[in-house]
């Protein structure tokens with residue numbers, strides 16, 4: 747698996763797991779990172795948590811926008827300036 751690396755200001759490199767979003771390792775050399783990456787096992791609890799969050803966000807998305815984006819001022823204005 748390919749892990750994205752993040753270069754820190756102090757010169758160390760973080761490897762982030764794209765599946766469980768955990769910082770796998772913080773090392774000063776790429777070879778150390780690769781060793782940590784190969785040892786990494788995703789925490790099933792974390793995976794489940796992020797999977798649930800993703801599902802909830804997808805479910806909420808289209809439904810929520812229809813309700814929450816309704817402008818309350820248009821309702822009030824309509825009441826005052828009625829033809």
Ligand SMILES: [Zn+2]
Pocket residue numbers: 763764765766767768786787788789
């Ligand atoms: Zn992981």
